[in-house]
Amino acid sequence: MMAEPTEIQSILGLDVSRDTVTLCDGRRHTVTVANEADALRAALLPYQGTATLAVCEATGGYEDILLGVLLELAIPAHRADPAKVKAYIASFGKRAKNDPIDARWLSRYGRDRATTLPRWQPADPTQQKLELLVARRLDLVAMRVQEQNRLKAPRSRLIADxxxxxxxxxxxxxxxxxxxxxxxxxxxxxxxxxxxQLRSVPGVGPVLAPLLLAVIPELGTLNRRQVASLAGVAPHPKDSGKANWHRSTTGGRRQIRPALFIAALAACRGDNPLAVAYKALLKAAKPKRVALTAIMRKIITIANARVRDAVRHQNEIGKINA
Incomplete structure (x- = not known):
């Protein structure tokens, strides 16, 4: 695989749909090709070996063929968060939307932020399979809750079986x-x-451990503030002038927070340091909601630290054995 050029000179915006991909290299001209490997390879071949960065949006999998071809041609790519791109376009007050327009905006988005955009890397096949299995399990659990609620409804007797x-x-x-x-x-x-290592943290059980592995694969590489923010348990300030509002925990990856809440409840009922910390917070007149959120934050930061230390130790042993 060729090394990425030290300085990006052109940005290629690619708007992906199920059947087609629209390309824009920064100029007004755009071209649309089939979302198939051969067609994409032919369209992207002229950019091989050039100082080009390709930018596309995450589309739930329709971009996989494109990213595979870009990897094959050694063209660096960034898979953008659609919400960030949408906010970027809205900041210019623009509303018009079609595939060529979106491709031009993606090119401009990449041009303005090229130095800060992380480059896409292919996921490990095992990690990718774990993410799919965990996501499917979450879907089925949500369906189970819906059906359990329907069974309790007063008019469900006729369809209860x-x-x-x-x-x-x-x-x-x-x-x-x-x-x-x-x-x-x-x-x-x-x-x-x-x-x-995750199972060694109080409150983390057989459901939460694989969920954390799937949804936060960066676990062990982040600092405590970063991992708390990803889990949605970091308190964010909301101040303006002399007004100081209560800090609230928002954002993060939505699948984690509900599971961390259950883990915090389990930890607080046990005999462990987290239960002691929870009781100390209640004794200090903290509301239960605030105390539980603090325990959730402790769980994810402890989990991050233990994974980091274990991986580090394993790598050191590997170097010694090598």
Whole structure:
């Protein structure tokens, strides 16, 4: 694979849809090609070896073929957050939207932020499979909750048997996914090490550990503020002039916070340092909600530190053995 040029000279905006990809190299001219490897390879070949950065949006998987071709041609790429691109366009007061316009905006977005945009790297196949399995499990658990609520509804008597059959089927699928997730983690030395460290944190059980591995793969490489922010438990200031409002915990990756809340409840009921810290916060007249949020933050920061130390130790042993 060729090294990325030290200085990016042109930005290639690529608007991806299910069937097509529209390219814009910074000028007004755009071209649309089929979202297929051969067509994309032919369109992108002229940019191979040039100081070009390709920018596309995350589209739920439709961009995978494009990113694979860019990797093959050694063209550095950035997969942008659609919300950030949308906010960037809105900052100019523009509303018009179609594929060529979006491609031009992506090119401009990349041009303005080229030095700060992280370069896309292909995901590890095991990590990618874990993310898909965990995401599917979350979907099925949400369906189970919906069906359980329907079963409790006063008018559900006529369809109760159908709902129970569906619940039983969902339970079977969830158990099968749990087994597949456990097998996948156990077969990977790195994931097994991380999972072991996560399970050593009070409140972190067999459901939260793989969820953290899947949703926050950066765990162990972040500082305590970064990991708390990703988990949605970092207090953000909301001050203006002389007004000082209560700091609230917002943002983060939405799947983590509900699971951390359950973990905090479990930890606070046990016999461990987190339970002691929770009682100390209540004794200091902190509201239960605030105290639980503090414990959630402690859980994720402790988990991050333990994974970091374990990976570091493993790497040191690997160097010694080499």
């Amino acid at each position: 159908n709902i129970r059959d569906h619940l039983a089927e969902l339970e079977r699928h969830i158990e099968a996914l749990n087994a597949e997730i456990d097998t996948l983690v156990g077969e990977s030395r790195d994931l097994a090490l991380r999972a072991q």
